Amino acid sequence: MSGTAFPRPRVGRPRAAGPSSSELSPREQVLAAAAELFTRNGYAATTTRAVAELAGLRQASMYHYFARKEDLLATLLESTVEPSLAFARTLLDDPGADPAAALWALARYDSALLFGGLYNLGALYQLPEVRGERFAEFRRARAELRSAYRELLTRMGPVPELELRTDLLVGLLEGGVAATREDPDRTAAEVAPAVADAALRLAGCPAERIAAARTDAARTDAVRGATARTDELREVS
Amino acid sequence: MSGTAFPRPRVGRPRAAGPSSSELSPREQVLAAAAELFTRNGYAATTTRAVAELAGLRQASMYHYFARKEDLLATLLESTVEPSLAFARTLLDDPGADPAAALWALARYDSALLFGGLYNLGALYQLPEVRGERFAEFRRARAELRSAYRELLTRMGPVPELELRTDLLVGLLEGGVAATREDPDRTAAEVAPAVADAALRLAGCPAERIAAARTDAARTDAVRGATARTDELREVS
DNA sequence: ATTATCTATAGATCTATAGATAATGC
């Protein structure tokens, strides 16, 4: 009847816990619950029962949407890295741009995404389970993102120990976001530019060039309207 | 310090798997097995059976040394942070020293310890389980180490956004070591000075001052004989 | 007599599957 957010047609047996008030689809409700519990309690320590019940379902009903527990984690991880990867590709495709400004923009976008999600999905990168076969696609995407950082470093000028420097840069992004997250009062708007500045300092940029990159990114933002999106639960498959 | 490796008197029922050839005490064998499996497979995913059997014992025998599975993790975590903390205290107690050189030395020591251990114990810091009550002492020690980094940053000169900068520095250390560890060919001797250099770049040091700090640390090393120790399994309790 | 280890197991899970059921849609 009303034009906004009317409950979607409710086919199927009703939920034992009563109808959900969420705007999210059931599949998204399950993902959101998994994100919260995996980041709070760890992957292995989180039971499928806990995920399903936080989503308002019984344990077995979760399997209507995800055939295995691993599929939850793989979906979440891929949704975290894909937007940054897409952003990196557009930056690399503009060979006339200032590489320092591009690195600043990518570092800010990536760290805002990692930081700004409802849950600290970045922490999931370190999970040992991620070495498994099911996560090959995620690892591939992450390696491609690392290559984008390496390429931007290279465009900025000759880099001694390029691979090591690239790893330190990626480590700063992931570790820095994780460390700053420990203070619950911080915001992505405050942390992400600070991480981007730090990335340029790490790359050896002098202060003036960092300031220029920051200005340049602000101008590009205005054109593109590309403030880092944090809707990491956007449908993935 | 003491004895060279003669088999210790073997009181008690013999092991079903036969006597151990390790030089480590049984307790240390259990810790080493736990370190390997926790870092490789995760804490929750590692069973007490797997730990015990890698140590050459039956599952229940592990409980002769550790009353709970959590005690394994707490012991390992504390052993990883305590040496860096002790080193940091000696650096802070020398107010005449160059703070940039001290920061370089601490960053190198800490990252060598994190990197150089047999296993990547640094990755365990991120484990959600570490938020639990049993790990309060570890978190206290880690917070004290963070304060030491903050104090050294402050001594180097006025720092805007000190807390955020400190978090980024700590993030670089932990994240950088984790990222560089993904290439199995790297060594602590190569990574640790590179992390220390990166820490000073992050702190805004110009290249000459970094070179000076590096030289200074090398001189202090020679006096002190304090190459970062990586015997993270030294008895802790 | 003390110690380090063993065997056995209680009790509590946990994942994933099988098959039933209560809605809407045609």
Place this chain on the structure above:
DNA sequence: ATTATCTATAGATCTATAGATAATGC
């Protein structure tokens, strides 16, 4: 007829405890 959900459960764990045993030490 299709769908989303439910109930029930098989089978496989896992942690921690109880109590026995096979060494050395006194």
